[in-house]
Amino acid sequence: MYQFNFAPVFDNFDQLLWGAWVTIQLSFGAMVIGLVVAVICAVGKTAGPKPVRFLIDVYIELIRNTPFLIQIFFIYFALPAFGLRLTPGSAALLALVVNVGAYATEIVRAGIESIPTGQVEAGTALGLKRGQIFRYIVMKPALRTVYPALTSQFIFLMLTSSVVSVISANDLAAAGNDLQAQTFASFEVYLVITVMYLILSLGFSGFFSLIQRAAFHYPMSR
Template sequence: MSYEFDFADVFAAWPELLQGLVNSLVLSALAMAIGMVASVAGALGKTSGPKWLVWIIDEYIELIRNTPFLIQIFVIYFGLPSMGLKMSSNTAALLALVVNVGAYGIEIIRAGIESIQKGQIEAGKSLGMRPLQIFRYIILKPAIQAIYPSLTSQFILLMLNTSVCSAIAASELTAVAGDIQSRTFRSFEVYFIVTCMYLGLSVFFWTVFAGIERAFLRKPTR
């Protein structure tokens, strides 16, 4: 049985695909921004908080990192309404992404904080530096240098994970592709184009993040 490729219907729906792409990027950016705020708070709690708080954070990390992301979405979108917490599919998708990236972000940021030697901080204090100066000149840049590759990788993984949100009909790229496929019955063509779009986004962000690292975060050579 021969199959004739026909991309005409897919290209006709190009505006829909672009809107889905924009929605995926917005969802990724919002989730990453909110997730990083939660990650910083969690990392500080884990490194300097009381034991009960450390235990809660550890259990949260283990729960999220050892369960499928799809199940986490289903628990939030289908499970929480049974407790009276109803939300739209887009809101549920955002919350699921924040919860997921937060568990990984906590460990990444904790590693960055713990990579700073205490002797360097003590040296800054002995030189009469104020806490803000110590944070800015001694802690901030070395910590960012240490965790930057992991954070950028996490963002790209988060962006790709938005495709799973199509399972609850969130209005992102994969969900839009599903709608187009159901109208055109051109499964290969639709998902081939969407694959290329995700690949293009990944390559674009890898290039941008690598350029930022070379320009601002590269350690000086001796």
Template structure:
């Protein structure tokens, strides 16, 4: 084996990798926040909405869950201009990520909502809570507590899937790595370093999610 490893050329472009990592963080965090709103509204519509709305939500979920994310982002970036909607690469990436995670999030949150006993809802109504208060305090919070591990795992997958956005030249981490590799041809070194960065980003998100769980979702200890 005569290959000589040269990481110096990779670290010389560290500013590009850092900028790509920050863009990945921004895309992922924004998609998680907006996708969570889509997931909650979709789950509410699927559990309590009219039949036509439920069918529409089901069609959306099945379409997204049974097609590759790469095709979805191509449809957003290359397909929408056919109907007059033109988006920059980062904008298209964000929209595709939201659409993707929203579909998976709806099913996760729906399962959590349906795990709440009917008696708890009736008790909330008996206390004089308004329907929105019942949903927010009696249904949604306990449901999120129940499905939080699944939801956070889906969010981590979303962050890792953001690497696919490099296919439309989005300015995220993998896109930056591709640019560096095209200049120095040090494929192993570049993608080895990028692997480590993605691993670090995953640990960062796990830490944030664990902090959120301890701060807002953990049940108080019994006295």
């Protein structure tokens, strides 16, 4: 009969907490930068010239139709052949940004295209500048529309970040692997890690729901 022993896990629980903190940092950093990439690409895809739209389409299709594991291997192991050497943490962040940027581009683009052209024309008629029209008439309603999809993408990104442990990035999964190697308590370690990922996912879901109520509380137009 297997004897459960969680004592070695909780004796070294600080390692898992640090790994969870690194996972949060990676996920937030990748989501913020990736969202900037997504907005730029979405604007380029909806209003840019044909060559720009083509390049963005190539980027999106390349990322969305290749495994994330191969992407991170390419960034960490293949780019040094061209003189670009990255630390595990930097490579993990870059891979996550490139990945989430491609997925979020389509989400943001859908939000932008959901804005009626009549609203943009009304803003122009009122004398608003192009930047004001983009910020208040296009982006804010678009972000409100796609906010649930973006938050789901963040949760998925945070869970996907566990893959970066394969290049020795010090995230929660990597901390769990190190602790398992030290204690040989495989079941206990990975059960605790599973619960920690679940808590992170549920916690951020609740956090994003609070932000949605605070930032997008005004009623939808009919």
